[in-house]
Amino acid sequence: MKADIDHWTRRLAALAAESEVPGASLAFLADGHVHTCATGVLNTATGAPVRTDSLFQIGSVTKVWTATQLMLLVERGLVTLETRVADVLPGFRVADEEASARITLRHLLTHTSGIDGDLFLDTGRGDDCVERYVAACADLAQTFPAGDSHSYCNSGFVIAGRVIERLTGTVWDRALREQICEPLGLRHTWTLPEDVLRFGAAMGHVEGGAVASAWGLPRSVGPAGLICATAADVVSFARAHLTPGALLADPAALREAQVDVPNPYDGGRQWGIGWSLDTWDGHQVVSHTGDTIGQHAALWMLPGTGTAVAVLTNGGRSAEFQHRLIGELLAALHTVTVPEPVAPPARPVAVDVRPYTGVYERAGSRIHVTDHDGRLRMRSEPTGILVGLAPTRTLDLTAVDATTFVGRDEDDSMWNAVVFERRASGVSYLHHSGRATPKVG
Incomplete structure (x- = not known):
């Protein structure tokens, strides 16, 4: 059953139906091989079927790719994680003057900058869109002083994308292809709609199963969440993070804990460089999820087993679906028990609210x-x-x-x-x- 793809195709379809997921794509790395299967439709309005080479939006899983890009530049000696953003981007600032001077690349990649970071601003389709977005961050307040705590920050990763542009001399999208996609041979990983539409592309579905009114996010937030890919390409990227020298000389450095997470029930209990970190049944679990407009992606790695799993969906009760699927898959592959999500206690707890x-x-x-x-x-x-x-x-x-x-x-x-x-x-x-x-x- 471990690598019985017919079995997993049936389970993928059954679990998707039970969670009202319109379409899903699964890829997993086991025993050195990537296995793929798919189910459902890309768009309920057209009925186009999901294939294993269909592209889904992976949303914030993009952040691991951006972190990898920046770490490639760190390995080249162009910067360090302690380099201040202002030293690479002259004139960089947020609303707080002290934070503007203090924020480092480590702060950006660990979500500890304190920047109030959910600015989804469309600055156009031009090659200067990321630069213009970062200029607009001058009005962003601090939720806490830089380095003081952890708060998920989309804006911080767009700023990291701009740092990549300055260091590589090209736009983030092109740097992504040159640094990661081309070296790894990822032919189904793209960011711009005109590239994605050359393939079968998923459409998001929102509350009630309706087709979303918009397809994707603005190009300006690309480094935080614009990648579209097949599940197989996502797993191939993860495989490079399990193989020293495949891309990074030391990919394990990215999964070293940097900060504890105040709400450990949202995902991992700690954060590394771009990765969420946790332990399941004695195994380190390195992961990231991503949400866009009606689409949801999840990527998990268990470095101790050499396993990576990517699940891409386009609506429905995606968190429920993905939790059940990863639980079944890891139980079959490695007899790993995935922890149950937080739930109300059996006995009520009295709290002064x-x-x-x-x-x-x-x-x-x-x-x-x-x-x-x-x-x-x-x-x-x-x-x-x-x-x-x-x-x-x-x-x-x-x-x-x-x-x-x-x-x-x-x-x-x-x-x-x-x-x-x-x-x-x-x-x-x-x-x-x-x-x-x-x-x-």
Whole structure:
């Protein structure tokens, strides 16, 4: 059963149907070979079938590719992780003057810059779009001082992409091809729509199974989330991270823990250089996920076993689907048990919720937390460019312990964890979806 692709094709189709996933592509590296299968449709409006050579948006998994690009430049001696961004990008600044001077490449690649980093700004399709985006970061506030904590930061990776442009003398898209795609022979990995459309391309599906109103993200946020690829290409990229010298001389350096994550239930418990890190059943797990408009990608590596798995989907209850699939696959390949996601405790936990009520806000999101008869309710509203693209969500929260709560959508089996942090300074944070959102009212 380990490499029985007919079996996994059947399981992929069955699990996708149960989780209402329109289409999915799976690739996994086992016993030195890449195995692939696919199921469903690329677009429910057209019925075009998913094939193993179909391209999906991998979203924020792109960040590992950008981190790899920058680490290739570190290995060449052009910069170090302690190089300040301002030393590579003269004039670089965010709203906080001290942060502008202090932020290093390590801060960017570990999500510890403190930059309020969900600026989804369209600066056009020109080759200067990343440069123009970084200039617009001058208005971004700090959620915390640089290096003080961890908060997932899209803007930080666009800034890293601009550093790559300055060091390579070419645009990020072209540098990506020259540094990674061409050396690894990845012929189904692209960033621009006119390239993607030469292949079968997935369309995202949103709430209710409707086809998304927009296909992709602006080119300006490319280094943070614009890659489209086949599952096989994603696994081939991961394979290079399991093989010293295939791309990086020391890819293991990227999976050394750099910072603990305040909400360890969102993904990994720690963060490395571009990678999320965790331990499952005694095995180190190195991973990244990515969401775009109705599409979701997940990449896992177990370095101790030489295994890598990529699952790409275009809608439905994707987190549920991917959790069940990776659980079955790792159990069959290595008898590894994947931990169950966080869930409400068997016995209710009594917590005074009043200190957590209020308004929390960061770029792209405003969160209202209210007390309803001793229970918290969280309403998240998209702001800025995300209005109309991301839904407003309301979650009724159940306490797990004094600072951790969980909630889920009515039709979802997966719980979302919310962790509240109160500091001696009086500053309060809500940690959800990897982001630290400060309390503003």
